[in-house]
Amino acid sequence: MMVADFPLWPEQASTFAKDVDALYIFLIILTGTVSVGIFLTIFGLAIKYRRRPDNELAQDYEPPKILEVTWIVVPTIIFMGLFVWGSWLYFHLARVPDDALDIYATGKQWMWKFQHPTGQREINTLHVPVNRPIKITMASEDVIHSLFFPYFRTKMDVLPNRYRSMWFQATKTGRFHIFCAEYCGTLHSGMIGWVEVMEPTEYQKWLAGGSEGSMASQGEQLFQKYACNTCHTNDATGRGPVLAGLYGKDVTLSNDTTVKADDNYIRESILNPQAKVVKGFNPIMPTFQGQVSEDDMMKLLAYVKSIGQNTAPATTPAPAGAKGTNP
Amino acid sequence: MSDMALGNEHHHHHPFLQHHFEDLGQQHEASTLGMWMFLCTEILFFGGVLCAYWVYRVMYPEAWAVGAHLQQTGWGATNTIVLIVSSLTMALAVRAAQLGKRGQQLGFLFATLIFGTAFLVVKGIEYHRHWEEGLFPGSHFHWHEHPELAQKVQLFMCFYWGMTGLHALHMIIGAGLLLWIMWRAYKNHFGPEYYAPVEVMGLYWHFVDIVWIFLFPFLYLIHEVHHG
Amino acid sequence: MADTTEHHQLEHAPHVHVTPLWIYIAVFLALAVGTIVTYLASLVDLGMWNTPVALIIATIKAVLVILFFMHVIHSTRLTWVTVVGSFLWLGILFVLTFADYLTRGWSLFK
Amino acid sequence: MTTATLHDVRLSGAASDRNYFNDEYGALSWFLTKDHKRIAILYLISVSVLFVIGGFFAMMMRIELLTPEGDLLTSDTYNKFFTMHGVVMIFFFLIPVIPAVLGNFLLPLQIGAKDLAFPKINLLSWYLYMLAAGIGLIVIVTGGVDTGWTFYTPFSTQYSNTHVFGTTFAGFIAGFSSILTGLNFIVTIHRMRAPGLTWYRLPLFVWALYATSIVMLLATPVLAITLVMLMIERTVGVGFFDPALGGDPVLYQHMFWFYSHPAVYIMILPAMGVASDVVAAFTRKKIFGYRFVAFSSLAIAFLGFLVWAHHLFVAGISVYSAMIFAFLTFFVAVPSAIKVFNWTATLYKASVSWQTPMLYIMGFIGLFTIGGVTGLFLASLGLDIHVTDTYFVVAHFHYVMVGGTVMAYLAGIHYWWPKITGRMYPEWWARLAALLVFVGFNLTFFPQFILGYVGMPRRYHAYAPEFQVLNVLSTAGASVLAVGYMLPIFYLIWSIWNGRPAGKNPWGAVGLEWTTSSPPPKENFHETPVVTWEAYDYPGMMKAMGETQHV
Numbered sequence A: 001m002m003v004a005d006f007p008l009w010p011e012q013a014s015t016f017a018k019d020v021d022a023l024y025i026f027l028i029i030l031t032g033t034v035s036v037g038i039f040l041t042i043f044g045l046a047i048k049y050r051r052r053p054d055n056e057l058a059q060d061y062e063p064p065k066i067l068e069v070t071w072i073v074v075p076t077i078i079f080m081g082l083f084v085w086g087s088w089l090y091f092h093l094a095r096v097p098d099d100a101l102d103i104y105a106t107g108k109q110w111m112w113k114f115q116h117p118t119g120q121r122e123i124n125t126l127h128v129p130v131n132r133p134i135k136i137t138m139a140s141e142d143v144i145h146s147l148f149f150p151y152f153r154t155k156m157d158v159l160p161n162r163y164r165s166m167w168f169q170a171t172k173t174g175r176f177h178i179f180c181a182e183y184c185g186t187l188h189s190g191m192i193g194w195v196e197v198m199e200p201t202e203y204q205k206w207l208a209g210g211s212e213g214s215m216a217s218q219g220e221q222l223f224q225k226y227a228c229n230t231c232h233t234n235d236a237t238g239r240g241p242v243l244a245g246l247y248g249k250d251v252t253l254s255n256d257t258t259v260k261a262d263d264n265y266i267r268e269s270i271l272n273p274q275a276k277v278v279k280g281f282n283p284i285m286p287t288f289q290g291q292v293s294e295d296d297m298m299k300l301l302a303y304v305k306s307i308g309q310n311t312a313p314a315t316t317p318a319p320a321g322a323k324g325t326n327p
Numbered sequence B: 001m002s003d004m005a006l007g008n009e010h011h012h013h014h015p016f017l018q019h020h021f022e023d024l025g026q027q028h029e030a031s032t033l034g035m036w037m038f039l040c041t042e043i044l045f046f047g048g049v050l051c052a053y054w055v056y057r058v059m060y061p062e063a064w065a066v067g068a069h070l071q072q073t074g075w076g077a078t079n080t081i082v083l084i085v086s087s088l089t090m091a092l093a094v095r096a097a098q099l100g101k102r103g104q105q106l107g108f109l110f111a112t113l114i115f116g117t118a119f120l121v122v123k124g125i126e127y128h129r130h131w132e133e134g135l136f137p138g139s140h141f142h143w144h145e146h147p148e149l150a151q152k153v154q155l156f157m158c159f160y161w162g163m164t165g166l167h168a169l170h171m172i173i174g175a176g177l178l179l180w181i182m183w184r185a186y187k188n189h190f191g192p193e194y195y196a197p198v199e200v201m202g203l204y205w206h207f208v209d210i211v212w213i214f215l216f217p218f219l220y221l222i223h224e225v226h227h228g
Numbered sequence C: 001m002a003d004t005t006e007h008h009q010l011e012h013a014p015h016v017h018v019t020p021l022w023i024y025i026a027v028f029l030a031l032a033v034g035t036i037v038t039y040l041a042s043l044v045d046l047g048m049w050n051t052p053v054a055l056i057i058a059t060i061k062a063v064l065v066i067l068f069f070m071h072v073i074h075s076t077r078l079t080w081v082t083v084v085g086s087f088l089w090l091g092i093l094f095v096l097t098f099a100d101y102l103t104r105g106w107s108l109f110k
Numbered sequence D: 001m002t003t004a005t006l007h008d009v010r011l012s013g014a015a016s017d018r019n020y021f022n023d024e025y026g027a028l029s030w031f032l033t034k035d036h037k038r039i040a041i042l043y044l045i046s047v048s049v050l051f052v053i054g055g056f057f058a059m060m061m062r063i064e065l066l067t068p069e070g071d072l073l074t075s076d077t078y079n080k081f082f083t084m085h086g087v088v089m090i091f092f093f094l095i096p097v098i099p100a101v102l103g104n105f106l107l108p109l110q111i112g113a114k115d116l117a118f119p120k121i122n123l124l125s126w127y128l129y130m131l132a133a134g135i136g137l138i139v140i141v142t143g144g145v146d147t148g149w150t151f152y153t154p155f156s157t158q159y160s161n162t163h164v165f166g167t168t169f170a171g172f173i174a175g176f177s178s179i180l181t182g183l184n185f186i187v188t189i190h191r192m193r194a195p196g197l198t199w200y201r202l203p204l205f206v207w208a209l210y211a212t213s214i215v216m217l218l219a220t221p222v223l224a225i226t227l228v229m230l231m232i233e234r235t236v237g238v239g240f241f242d243p244a245l246g247g248d249p250v251l252y253q254h255m256f257w258f259y260s261h262p263a264v265y266i267m268i269l270p271a272m273g274v275a276s277d278v279v280a281a282f283t284r285k286k287i288f289g290y291r292f293v294a295f296s297s298l299a300i301a302f303l304g305f306l307v308w309a310h311h312l313f314v315a316g317i318s319v320y321s322a323m324i325f326a327f328l329t330f331f332v333a334v335p336s337a338i339k340v341f342n343w344t345a346t347l348y349k350a351s352v353s354w355q356t357p358m359l360y361i362m363g364f365i366g367l368f369t370i371g372g373v374t375g376l377f378l379a380s381l382g383l384d385i386h387v388t389d390t391y392f393v394v395a396h397f398h399y400v401m402v403g404g405t406v407m408a409y410l411a412g413i414h415y416w417w418p419k420i421t422g423r424m425y426p427e428w429w430a431r432l433a434a435l436l437v438f439v440g441f442n443l444t445f446f447p448q449f450i451l452g453y454v455g456m457p458r459r460y461h462a463y464a465p466e467f468q469v470l471n472v473l474s475t476a477g478a479s480v481l482a483v484g485y486m487l488p489i490f491y492l493i494w495s496i497w498n499g500r501p502a503g504k505n506p507w508g509a510v511g512l513e514w515t516t517s518s519p520p521p522k523e524n525f526h527e528t529p530v531v532t533w534e535a536y537d538y539p540g541m542m543k544a545m546g547e548t549q550h551v
C-alpha cells in the first residue's frame, strides 16, 4: 500500500495548476543549477586548494572586483523576473471571472459547510461542475481557517470578520482533497474533505436532489423572520432604502463618499448598520450582530443579491447551473 | 592594571568610574548612548499600539470621535501642562547637576516628583470616573447612547485604557527612578564631572512627556466628522 | 559614525554643555502655548485639516523637547542618527501597514 | 608601553594560570558575575538545555508522523508539542544562541575591550532570559500551550484553553532580554573599541552582531507591545483584535510579523558572521570583498524590515500590498547572495583546512543557499498560494534555521572552543558528528519540500496515507540528526578535562581574541591592545610568521 500510493507530484486538476507548476519547475531548474553550482564550486576549490605542506599559506590573490558587480546585478535582474511572473499568477487568481458559479462556504471548528445557491447544503464535501469557474464566498464562524485545494493549487484564509472570495475552474472530474491549512485548534488535521468534480449534467442531477429551496428564497423567509421587510419595502415608502437593484451598485453615503455595494458592504450593513449610513436616511437600523448566524447571513446575502439582478424579489432561483442544460 | 594605553594623566580615579571604562568621558558617552538606544525601543513599543490605533481610527472615524468626546478635555489639558512643567523642572535638575549645585538639584528633582505624582492623581480621578460610568471594556461595559456605535467605542476605550495605562506605568517607573536619583543627589554623588545618571533620568522623563504630548490630542481631541 | 577620532574626544571628562536658563523657559512657554493652541484648534471645524493640525503641533512640541530638553541639539551625530532612525523605523511600520489597509478597496482592473 | 602586535599572533605556550574560570570560586561567583565570559557560559548551559527540550518535542512529533493515523499522541498533545517546539526553539534557543553565547564571549575580546559597556545589564539579560525560560518550563509541565508559535488571534485570545497567557508573557520577557543584549552590543561596539580598531578593521562577526543588534532593538519592542495587547485581550475578554468589536485579526498578523520576519535575520545574521570568521581562518585569507560583506549585513538588517507581509499572502491583505511586499522580499535576497558568492570566492587560491569548523561552514553555505532559494519560491506570490502553510514552508525554514544557523553555531562553538576552555575538542569525533548532522539533516528535511508541494499542510497530527513514505524518510533522518547532535554534547564536555591544551592560537588565526591567553584572563587582556593591522590580515601574519609552521 505504501509503495502503490506514493505521489511525488500533485495531480493537475484546475486551469491554474499548470501555470503554478510551470513557475515551480522553472524555479527548481534555476535554483537547482545555482545551488548545485555553488556546492560544486566550494567542494572543488576546497579540494584543489586544500592545505598541504606546500600550501600552508594562501596565495596573495584577490579576484577581480567586477565579479562583485556581476553577482549583485545578475541575481537582481533574475529576481525581478520572478517577481513579475509570481505577481501575474497572483493577480490572475485574485480576479474572479464574472460568469463564475457562486458557492458559499463557512469554516467552523472543525468542518466545512458549503451551500449552493439553489439551496443544497453539504458538509465537508463539495460538488462542483467541471470546466466552469466556481467562485467561493466564505467566512468563518470562529477562528481563522484556510480552504486549501491542493490539486487546484489554490487556497485562501477564511476570516471571522469578513467575506473573502476565491475561485477555480476544475479541469478533471473526480474526487480531490480539501484541507484546512490554517491551524485552528484540536481537530485542525481532521478538518478535511473532498471536492467532487462532476460532469455538468451530473451536477444538475445532483442539484435537483433534496433541497430546502434556493438560498435566495430561504433568505427571503429570513428577511421576513428578522422583520427586515418592516423597513425595507419594495417601494420608496419604507423607512429604509429599497434593496432591490442594490447589489453591485455604488451607494452614496451620508458623508458624500460612495461605496460599492458588495458582499462585505451588505454584511456590514446588517451587522453594523451605522458604520456606513446611506445618504438621505436616518441611522435607525438596529444591529443584527449576534442574532444572525453565518449561514443565515449568507442566505440574506444571496437574497439581496438575487433581487439586485432583476428588480423583482426572486421566487424562482436563477440557478447558475451549467450553460444550456435543463435542471 | 594599565590604563596608560591612552596615557592621559589628569584623570584621577573617580569613585564612580567603572573598571572597564578608560575614563569618565567614555563612561558618560556610553550611558547616554545606552539610554538613547533604550528610547529607540520605547518609540517602537508605543509606536506599535499607535499604529493599531490609527488603523482603526481610519476604519471607524465616527466611533473614534465619540470616544474622544467621552473624555473630559479639561483634565487632559491640565495634565498636559502638569507634565510639561515636570519636564521643565527635570531639565533644570540636570542643569543644576551639571553646575554642581546640590541644593537646586534636589529641589528641582523634588518638584519633578511632585508634578509627576500630580499627573498620576489626575489620571486616577479620570480612571475612577470612567470606571463608574461603565467605560471599562469587557463584560460590564455600559454605554448605550449610540447603540450601533457601542462596539467600536468599546474598541476605542480598549486603546484609551491600554495606551494611558502603559504611559502611567512608565510614569510610575520614572517616579521610582527619581527617588533613587534624589537619594544619590542627597549623597552628593553628582557634579560637573559625573552627572550621567541624572542626564539619563532626564532623557527618560522627557520621553514619557513626549508620549503624552501625542496621546493628548489622539485620545481627547478628535474633531467630530460631519455628515452631509 | 564613530571612528578613531571619537576616542580622542573621550579622553577627557564629559563634555559639559550647560544650556542657558532662558532657553529652557522659552521652550517651556512654547510647549504651553502649543498645548493651548491644540486645544483651541480642536474646537473649530477645520474640515479635513483638524487631524493634520493636531499632528503638526504635537510634532513641533516633541521636536522642541528632543532638541532642547534632551540636548540633542548639542549631541554627537550618532545621537541624531539614533533619533531620526527610530522615527524612520516607526514610519516603516506605518507606511507599509497602511499600504495594506488603504488599498484593500482598490478594484482589480480586468 | 607595550602593545600586542602581529608578532604575538602566533602559536605560543601553555595557558596562563590565571583565567576567568579559576579567578573566583563558588556558585555565587557565577550567579553574580559581571564578567561577559562567565555570562556567556551561563547562557551556553541554559540554551543547550532548552535545545534538548525543543529537540525532544521534535522527536516526539517525528515519531507520531511515522504513520498517517494519529496514534502515539492525541491531537491536543501533538498541537502542544509543535507549539512548544517552535516557541522553545525560536525564543529560547535560536534567537539567543549565537549572540548571547558566542557574541557575549567574543565581542569584547574581538574589539579589545575589558567587558561589555553595561556588565550589570548583561547579567540582567541572563536573568530575564532565565525567568522567561522558567515560566516557559512551568507552562510546559502544567499542561502546555497549543496555539502555534505565531499565536494567531482570535484562536489564541478566545478559543484556546491552554496556557496562552503564560507563554506570551514568557515571550515578552525573553524579548526584553534580547533588547538589552542588543543595546549592550551596540553601545560596546561604538564606545569600547581598542585604539586603532577602526570600523573597517573589525572582524565581520562584529559587523554581523552590530546589524543583529539593530534588528533586536527596533523589532522586538513591536512584538512586546503586540503580546501585551494579546494578553490584555485574553484576560479582559475583549480587545484590540476582537472581530466582535470590529477588530481585525489580520492586524495582529501584521504586528506579529513586523517583529518576526526581522527576527529571522536576528537568527541568521550572527550565523553569517561566524561563517565569515571561520572561512577566513580556515582558508588563511582575507574575506573577498570585505566591505561588501560588512555592508550586506546592514543591508539585510534594514531590508528585513520591509518584507514582513510575505507571511500574509493568503491571509487577507490587499492584492496591491501583497505585490509591494513580494517586490521588496526579493531585494533582501540580494545581500544574502553577495555573502554566499563572496565566501565561495574566498576559497580560490586559498589554503583550505578541512577541520571541523570549516566542514560545518561548508555545510552551512550549501544548506543556507537551499533554504534561501526556497524562500524565493515562497516570495513568488502565485506559487506561495499553493505552498503556504504546507510542509514546503516547514522545510524552507528548517533549512535556513537548522541548516543555516545551527550549523554555523556548531562551527563557531568548535572554532572558539579552545579559546573558551583552553582545550582542543577531539577532531575525529567532531568530524563524524559534522557528517552525521549533514546527512541526517538533509534526510529529515529534503523530503518535506516534496511533501509540501504534494499538499501536506503543516501542523497536521494525522495525514492522508499517500504522504507516508516521505514522512518515514523524514523521521529516519531525524534520528540520525539526533545522534549527530548528541555527540558534541558528550565529547565537548569530555574535552574540558581531557582535551589537549590549546595554547593562545591553535588555528593560526588573526584577530584580537587570539592574542590573549586561552582561556582569557578576567579582564581579557593583560594590556590594552593597540591595533595596527587590517581585519583578517593573513597575508601580513604569514609574512610575520616567516617560515611556515605546522599546525
Ligand code: HEA
Residues within 6 Å of the ligand: A030, A031, A034, A038, A074, A075, A078, D150, D264, D265, D267, D268, D310, D311, D329, D330, D332, D333, D334, D336, D337, D338, D340, D341, D368, D369, D370, D371, D372, D373, D374, D375, D376, D378, D379, D380, D384, D387, D388, D389, D393, D396, D397, D400, D401, D404, D405
Ligand atoms: C533564519 C531564518 C530565516 C531566513 C534567513 C529566511 C530567509 C528568507 N525567507 Fe523565510 N521563513 C522563516 C525563516 C527564515 N527565512 C521562517 C521561520 C518562516 C515560517 C514562519 C512560520 O510561518 O512559522 C519563513 C517563511 C517565509 C515565507 C512565508 C511562507 C509562507 O508562510 O507562505 C517567505 C515568503 O516570502 C519567506 C521568504 C524568505 C526569503 C526570500 C528569504 C531570503 O532572505 C533568503 C535569501 C537567500 C538566498 C536567496 C540564498 C543565497 C542567494 C544566492 C546563492 C543567489 C543566487 C540565487 C539565484 C540567482 C536564484 N520565508
Ligand code: HEA
Residues within 6 Å of the ligand: D051, D052, D054, D055, D056, D058, D059, D060, D061, D062, D082, D083, D085, D086, D087, D089, D090, D093, D094, D147, D148, D149, D150, D394, D398, D401, D402, D406, D444, D457, D458, D459, D460, D461, D474, D478, D481, D482, D483, D485, D486
Ligand atoms: C531553531 C529552530 C528549530 C530547530 C533547531 C528545529 C529542529 C527540528 N525540527 Fe522544527 N520547527 C521550528 C523550529 C525549529 N525546529 C519551528 C519554529 C516550527 C513551527 C512550529 C509551529 O508550527 O508553530 C517547527 C516545526 C517543526 C515541524 C512541523 C510540525 C507541524 O507543522 O506539524 C517538524 C516536523 O517534522 C519539525 C521537526 C524538527 C526536527 C526533527 C528538528 C531537529 O533538528 C531537532 C533535533 C534535535 C534534537 C533531537 C535534540 C538533540 C538531541 C539530543 C540531545 C538527544 C536526546 C533526545 C532525543 C532523541 C529525544 N519542526
Ligand code: CUA
Residues within 6 Å of the ligand: A107, A110, A144, A145, A146, A180, A181, A182, A183, A184, A185, A187, A188, A189, A191
Ligand atoms: Cu480549520 Cu485548520
Ligand SMILES: [Cu+2]
Residues within 6 Å of the ligand: D260, D261, D264, D307, D308, D310, D311
Ligand atoms: Cu519572513
